[in-house]
Amino acid sequence: MTTVLDSSIHADRQLACLEALERKVLWLAVWMIHHANQIRPNRDGLKVGGHQASSASAVTLLTALYFEALRPEDRVAVKPHASPVYHAIQYLLGRQTREQLERFRAFHGAQSYPSRTKDADDVDFSTGSVGLGVAMTTFAALTREYLHLKGRVDDTTGRGRMIALAGDAEFDEGNVFEALLEGWKHDVRNLWWIIDYNRQSLDAVMPDRVFQRMDTVFRGMDWRVVTLKYGKRLERAFARPDGDLLRAWIDSCPNAQYSALAYKGGGAWRERLRRDLGESSGIRALLDEHDDADLARLMTNLGGHDLETILDAFRAAADDTPTCFIAYTIKGFGLPFAGHKDNHAGMMTAEQVAALQSSLGIEPGEEWDPFSGLAIPRDRLRDYLAAVPFAQASPRRLAAPRVAVPDRFEPPVQETMSTQQGFGRLLSDIARTHPDLAASIVTTAPDVTVSTNLGGWVNRHGVFCASDCGDPFKQERIASTQSWELSPRGQHIELGIAENNLFILLAALGLAGPLFGSRLLPIGTVYDPFIARGLDALNYACYQDARFILAATPSGLTLAPEGGAHQSIHTPLIGIGQPGLTAFEPAYVDELSEILRWSFEHLQDEQGGSVYLRLSTRPVKQQVRPIVSSLRSAILRGGYWLVPPAGDADLAIVATGAVVPEAIEAHARIADDEPGAGLLVVTSADRLEREWRASRTRRGPASHIAQLLGDLPPTGSIVTVIDGHPAALSWLGAVCGHAVTPLGVDRFGQSGDIPDLFHAYGIDAEAIAAAAVGLRTLRTRT
Numbered sequence: 001m002t003t004v005l006d007s008s009i010h011a012d013r014q015l016a017c018l019e020a021l022e023r024k025v026l027w028l029a030v031w032m033i034h035h036a037n038q039i040r041p042n043r044d045g046l047k048v049g050g051h052q053a054s055s056a057s058a059v060t061l062l063t064a065l066y067f068e069a070l071r072p073e074d075r076v077a078v079k080p081h082a083s084p085v086y087h088a089i090q091y092l093l094g095r096q097t098r099e100q101l102e103r104f105r106a107f108h109g110a111q112s113y114p115s116r117t118k119d120a121d122d123v124d125f126s127t128g129s130v131g132l133g134v135a136m137t138t139f140a141a142l143t144r145e146y147l148h149l150k151g152r153v154d155d156t157t158g159r160g161r162m163i164a165l166a167g168d169a170e171f172d173e174g175n176v177f178e179a180l181l182e183g184w185k186h187d188v189r190n191l192w193w194i195i196d197y198n199r200q201s202l203d204a205v206m207p208d209r210v211f212q213r214m215d216t217v218f219r220g221m222d223w224r225v226v227t228l229k230y231g232k233r234l235e236r237a238f239a240r241p242d243g244d245l246l247r248a249w250i251d252s253c254p255n256a257q258y259s260a261l262a263y264k265g266g267g268a269w270r271e272r273l274r275r276d277l278g279e280s281s282g283i284r285a286l287l288d289e290h291d292d293a294d295l296a297r298l299m300t301n302l303g304g305h306d307l308e309t310i311l312d313a314f315r316a317a318a319d320d321t322p323t324c325f326i327a328y329t330i331k332g333f334g335l336p337f338a339g340h341k342d343n344h345a346g347m348m349t350a351e352q353v354a355a356l357q358s359s360l361g362i363e364p365g366e367e368w369d370p371f372s373g374l375a376i377p378r379d380r381l382r383d384y385l386a387a388v389p390f391a392q393a394s395p396r397r398l399a400a401p402r403v404a405v406p407d408r409f410e411p412p413v414q415e416t417m418s419t420q421q422g423f424g425r426l427l428s429d430i431a432r433t434h435p436d437l438a439a440s441i442v443t444t445a446p447d448v449t450v451s452t453n454l455g456g457w458v459n460r461h462g463v464f465c466a467s468d469c470g471d472p473f474k475q476e477r478i479a480s481t482q483s484w485e486l487s488p489r490g491q492h493i494e495l496g497i498a499e500n501n502l503f504i505l506l507a508a509l510g511l512a513g514p515l516f517g518s519r520l521l522p523i524g525t526v527y528d529p530f531i532a533r534g535l536d537a538l539n540y541a542c543y544q545d546a547r548f549i550l551a552a553t554p555s556g557l558t559l560a561p562e563g564g565a566h567q568s569i570h571t572p573l574i575g576i577g578q579p580g581l582t583a584f585e586p587a588y589v590d591e592l593s594e595i596l597r598w599s600f601e602h603l604q605d606e607q608g609g610s611v612y613l614r615l616s617t618r619p620v621k622q623q624v625r626p627i628v629s630s631l632r633s634a635i636l637r638g639g640y641w642l643v644p645p646a647g648d649a650d651l652a653i654v655a656t657g658a659v660v661p662e663a664i665e666a667h668a669r670i671a672d673d674e675p676g677a678g679l680l681v682v683t684s685a686d687r688l689e690r691e692w693r694a695s696r697t698r699r700g701p702a703s704h705i706a707q708l709l710g711d712l713p714p715t716g717s718i719v720t721v722i723d724g725h726p727a728a729l730s731w732l733g734a735v736c737g738h739a740v741t742p743l744g745v746d747r748f749g750q751s752g753d754i755p756d757l758f759h760a761y762g763i764d765a766e767a768i769a770a771a772a773v774g775l776r777t778l779r780t781r782t
């Protein structure tokens with residue numbers, strides 16, 4: 001008996017502390033935004049922004065989550081616009097500084113949307129582009145499962161929950177459903193999606209029909225759905241005489257109507273209820289017992305604003321079933337624009353902020369004080385915060401030992417080979433000859449495993465599956481070149497055709513070290529043109545500093561018969577333009593071998609990043625040469641002279657990737673006219689360009705490309721050629737001032753064979769030679 005009493009006293013105290021902290025979190029979020037917009041000096045006239053309404057609707061959910069439900073091994077993606085709430089919670093937990101809050105949305109301050117890389121307060125998953133953070137939790141759960149089943153993490157880490165606190169409009173983004181389906185296929189567990197169901201997006205109040213379907217969608221994927229519609233206060237009102245009428249009335253009230261009444265407040269609720277339900281004596285009694293303020297509090301007591309309701313629901317979801325909490329909330333709850341349809345970017349006036357401050361009992365000058373105005377003694381709150389389960393482990397950024405990379409990979413030898421073939425062979429060789437490295441490699445592809453040449457690797461390492469399923473075709477003794485053994489030991493994660501999922505999975509696998517303490521070296525393959533399909537997710541992965549290798553193949557016009565829908569054009573520009581991603585486009589497999597080895601190092605360097613390999617299916621006669629250290633270094637820095645220019649030469653052809661054979665042929669054709677012409681092979685326009693730009697602002701040796709092109713007199717000229725957009729190489733003219741004729745592809749492709757297509761698009765040997773000679777003629781004339 002005593003224990004029950006004790007525990008109920010404890011629960012009451014806990015609730016009282018939580019309620020106090022909930023108020024404080026709301027205040028700090030509101031104040032942080034207000035301070036950034038109206039108190040901090042504004043130097044450029046730009047609106048600073050911040051989302052007070054979006055923050056307010058998530059305050060109770062995040063308070064319950066962070067101060068009670070979370071364990072240190074759990075990981076959370078917080079909806080972008082609740083960033084101030086997140087930072088406020090971290091501040092109360094002692095993991096965020098006041099200075100950072102004062103600099104919310106300012107340079108080096110707390111970020112506008114939670115950021116793993118830019119924030120200092122332990123963000124698990126960045127958010128910003130709606131929908132991606134939600135999906136990230138699915139793939140983080142899959143990654144955690146992958147590591148757990150292989151014994152690479154302990155049981156505690158292996159069972160951490162991956163949690164998204166999502167805005168309801170995030171479910172308008174299709175990528176969320178792609179992830180939902182993929183997660184179901186992989187039977188992903190320990191996943192929570194908590195939906196802040198405020199029924200508002202940026203522009204408008206959502207139609208009711210949308211979420212009526214949501215239940216079915218989740219249940220169809222074997223999720224548990226917990227709907228938190230009403231809080232305890234409303235539940236008690238429903239239990240009164242005629243309470244069922246009140247419930248039915250709210251249930252049938254359209255979202256927009258409910259929001260409008262929530263905005264207008266107690267008087268409006270009274271008038272409407274009197275009109276619609278005034279004949280009921282129970283409702284009349286209820287109206288009489290509540291003044292306007294109480295009535296407003298009662299009618300807006302939705303599940304997502306009721307701590308007890310939320311905590312009960314979180315506690316009840318104790319097993320590992322993926323769970324979706326649909327928590328009814330009001331956008332702007334507790335603030336003057338609660339429920340107003342235009343409140344997304346709404347900003348409280350100074351008077352409104354002052355009124356809120358005084359209603360919370362916060363003295364002027366104590367706005368940033370963590371406990372000012374709270375009815376509970378500071379010491380009790382401090383003790384409570386010190387015991388918060390989530391805050392018991394620090395840091396939550398885990399260290400993962402480096403995976404040793406051999407000094408050298410033996411490049412596969414074959415007279416003629418495509419870089420795609422070479423890539424497959426290299427991976428198979430690594431599997432055979434470097435088992436320690438291979439153990440940390442995980443591959444994945446969106447239904448293009450076989451067609452991107454991952455088959456050999458998969459034959460050797462199997463496909464990941466939570467249970468042992470073997471290979472039914474093999475068991476039936478059906479001959480196949482593919483042996484797809486499905487088991488928890490498998491090291492390839494096969495995805496359905498959804499490039500968004502590929503990139504988000506790469507983001508999760510590529511953060512396995514810091515998130516789960518076990519480093520993976522992920523390699524994803526994709527058709528080069530379909531990078532664009534998942535480009536925002538790729539950017540998202542890079543923004544979080546996830547580390548992975550992306551092998552994109554096939555690419556370019558070189559894919560000839562496949563036609564224009566599959567021939568990538570501007571991907572080299574993505575390679576140059578995407579931060580966090582170093583792009584290479586090798587021509588030969590011995591180059592690729594060096595690049596791949598370097599990539600495994602780069603993935604693990606503190607200052608490293610991810611790597612994009614633009615590969616091709618075109619068989620190319622390989623160079624027979626030793627890779628001496630100067631050549632190795634040049635390949636990795638971005639290019640080398642295949643034929644150095646003679647001392648008196650004033651022309652060079654520069655080529656990258658699959659069109660190098662055309663450049664060689666053109667070089668031979670112009671030999672009579674230009675006997676000393678150089679032929680430069682570019683392996684990475686990205687690295688060359690980056691280093692060249694950096695060298696412009698630093699003292700020291702010239703950049704690699706400036707050294708290479710310095711072999712030509714400044715009056716000389718160059719012809720650049722790429723099976724992609726010519727702008728990827730045309731900048732080379734700026735390095736030493738050479739005249740440039742940039743050849744490449746700037747129109748949609750079409751079906752054909754290589755001779756026809758290269759001719760039509762002006763990247764064949766003839767076009768290159770003509771450009772070279774044209775340049776010479778031009779030079780002679782001037």
Ligand SMILES: Cc1ncc(C[n+]2csc(CCOP(=O)(O)OP(=O)(O)O)c2C)c(N)n1
Pocket residue numbers: 053054057079080081128129130166167168169170196198200201202331344
């Ligand atoms: C991919 C993408 N498109 C558009 C936006 C701009 N945007 C920011 S918030 C928002 C609506 C969010 O509504 P909801 O998820 O319901 O969040 P709430 O503020 O209601 O909690 C939109 C469209 C964005 N951040 N990301």
Ligand SMILES: [Mg+2]
Pocket residue numbers: 167168169196197198199200201
């Ligand atoms: Mg919303």
